[in-house]
Amino acid sequence: MNKLSLSIALLTLWFSASLLADSYQRQSPPRTLTAEQAQRAAANYQKYCSLCHGKDREGHANDHAPSLRSKSLMESGIPHGILRPLNYGREGTAMAGYLDEVGGPLTLDEAWDLTYWLFWESGFDRIKLSEDKVEGKIQAGEKIYQQHCASCHGENGEGITAPALGNQSFLAHNKDEFIRYAIEQGRQGTPMQAYGELLSADGIDNVTAFIRSKASGWVQQKMPLRPIPTPDQYVQNPDNDNPRWQLKDGQFIDSEQLYSAMQAKNKMVILDTRVPSVWQRAHIEGSIPFPYYSNLADKVKDLPKDAQIVAYCSCPRAASVYLVDQLNNMGFENTAVLYEGIFGWMNKGFPVTRSE
CATH class of the missing domain: 3.40.250.10 (Rhodanese-like domain)
Known part of the structure; x- marks a missing residue:
């Protein structure tokens, strides 16, 4: 492929991805932070998050922690797609719960402020995702998943070099459309490419249905805290x-x-x-x-x-x-x-x- 053909192909992909993103309804932005709240949130990010997610939110500094400045994540994950794992962690992964009521260092207000700070730092708009279940064929989705996803996310969604998609807290906290949007749009700045132009709409629905099928009714339990050793x-x-x-x-x-x-x-x-x-x-x-x-x-x-x-x-x-x-x-x-x-x-x- 010559340079002109490559440029046209890339432009076509970019234009198609833009049309896909624009097909979603936009939401009003979340509340703004005061200067004091933003300063505290920035300091909390560097103290608690930068070791794994990177000093500039770029991700994968340690333990394959995802990018927190990816466009598709920040426009679809605010607030709850970010707040819930921040508060309660991802059981079975290195991501712990940072909310004080489960033994973490942050109050709920501090967790909210950190979530909104991440959004405002990203500079993207919010989109509104459907609450409806994504209908798809699980067996067909499994074939696509094994072909395109398993090398990074694991054959059973356990996570290898990419997040664990079979993790029960992930599946409990995120709606079908959040998962579908990530497949369609990818995660900018990471190896996760956008599949909106590589797979049909039905194919993306099928993969989403397969990933959802890994859920087993996980429910967050309030855990009694044992005394901290003196x-x-x-x-x-x-x-x-x-x-x-x-x-x-x-x-x-x-x-x-x-x-x-x-x-x-x-x-x-x-x-x-x-x-x-x-x-x-x-x-x-x-x-x-x-x-x-x-x-x-x-x-x-x-x-x-x-x-x-x-x-x-x-x-x-x-x-x-x-x-x-x-x-x-x-x-x-x-x-x-x-x-x-x-x-x-x-x-x-x-x-x-x-x-x-």
């Missing part, structure tokens, strides 16, 4: 010796090493660097919630320098490495990071303490 509970087996480990790359241990040290009752402090809401759901026994966004100047006074410190997260190590690097710079030398993270720990069959 500093006098941080050190396990304080009268015993520290474990003697050979660290990989000077920083990492594996699950077998940690479990052996726990069985030997070595002296350790185990830090769960995730959001406390997921510590509440499941954590390695004896670990304490010590989120990656902590103000360490306030918290390190409770950490002993003579005990072995082990940190873990679920992404599988971005947050724990981020926190341990800071501890090292503050003079803590007895540190290690669980290389596989808690999901790797669980997949190897090692035990966790679950919510009460």
